[in-house]
Amino acid sequence: MSAKYISSNWRLLNQENSSKSSDNYGLTFDGSEYIDLDTLASEISSNETGSFALWINLNDATPTTNNTPIYVGNKTVDTRLYINCNTDGTCSAILRHSSSTKWILQTTQAVFSDNTWHHIVITQNGTEPNIYIDGAKPAQSFNVTTDKTQWINNLPSINSVRLGHLMLNNSQLQNFNGIISDTAIYDYPLSESQISTLYG
Numbered sequence: 001m002s003a004k005y006i007s008s009n010w011r012l013l014n015q016e017n018s019s020k021s022s023d024n025y026g027l028t029f030d031g032s033e034y035i036d037l038d039t040l041a042s043e044i045s046s047n048e049t050g051s052f053a054l055w056i057n058l059n060d061a062t063p064t065t066n067n068t069p070i071y072v073g074n075k076t077v078d079t080r081l082y083i084n085c086n087t088d089g090t091c092s093a094i095l096r097h098s099s100s101t102k103w104i105l106q107t108t109q110a111v112f113s114d115n116t117w118h119h120i121v122i123t124q125n126g127t128e129p130n131i132y133i134d135g136a137k138p139a140q141s142f143n144v145t146t147d148k149t150q151w152i153n154n155l156p157s158i159n160s161v162r163l164g165h166l167m168l169n170n171s172q173l174q175n176f177n178g179i180i181s182d183t184a185i186y187d188y189p190l191s192e193s194q195i196s197t198l199y200g
Contacts, residue, residue, distance in 0.1 A: 026055065026181025034164030034172065041159050044072070044185055047152040051123045051190040052083065053198055054183040056176075061112035062089045068174040069120070070183065071166035072152055079155050082166045083122060084174065085112060092143075093122045093129055095150050102150045104143040105129050111138055119199045123189040124151040135199030137192070161185075 027035070044050075056069050066084045073080030079097040086092055089110025095102045111133045112118055121132040128148040131140050142148065152158065163180055165172040190198070 026057075026179045028179050029164045029176045031175045031177045034162055034175070037161040037163065038075075038159060040161045040185070041072070044152055044161070044187070045155075045158050047185075047187045049124050049126045049151060049187070049189050051121055051186040051188070052184075053119070053121045053186070053190065053195075055117055055119050055179075055181040056085070056112075057115060057117045057179040057181075058085055058112055059115065059177045061085075061110070061114045061116075063087055063177065066174045067176045067178070068166045069163060069176050069180050071160070071162045072158060072185075073155060073160055073167060074157050075160045075167040075170055077157075078168065079158065080166055080168070081152060081155060083120060085176075091120060091131055091133060093131060095129075095154070097155050100146060101144045102147045102154070103129065103145060105131055105140055106143055107131060107133065108139040108141055121190060121195050121198070123195075125189040126151075132192075132195050135196045 052070055054070060058067065063085070064087065066086050068082050068084055071080060071082040078099060081095045084092045084094065089112050090107045091111050092104060092106035094104045119134050123130050126149060130137060160167050163183060164176045166174050
């Protein structure tokens with residue numbers, strides 16, 4: 001079991017001024033900047049279970065368009081697993097490929113606040129995914145349940161891992177506005193006690 005800690009590899013792209021884009025806790029994304037971690041795609045492509053964990057700080061907790069802090073998929077086709085910070089302040093995780101959404105899991109209430117640090121964890125235990133916010137599991141429900149068991153290994157031909165947006169048909173969508181820090185992709189589902197420890 002292992003984790004790919006990707007914070008140490010961060011390099012913002014589309015960055016106009018490097019001095020404005022980092023602080024003591026992470027990197028600031030202005031809605032056009034992103035981190036290209038595509039080289040990780042082959043390393044995580046066989047993960048049948050796992051977790052995403054990251055800290056975020058949104059400029060606007062109810063943005064005008066959904067913000068995507070982390071995405072795994074194929075840049076040129078409709079294949080992706082990603083986290084959304086939604087316009088209503090909720091958090092969702094979505095897995096989609098082969099022109100079909102396999103599952104969408106979403107918190108039932110707003111979980112984010114403006115300019116506030118929040119810890120997000122998405123786990124997949126081989127049965128279904130779960131969302132944890134700030135060390136706890138909030139009320140959540142599935143909007144789509146075609147196949148809740150799927151994870152990264154079910155995504156055909158993944159070639160992209162991004163922080164700060166998702167990719168579709170070689171286009172950047174749902175750009176993130178805020179700060180992202182301490183991001184990791186695990187090849188096993190974190191336990192509730194491990195999530196609590198990460199949250200601190």
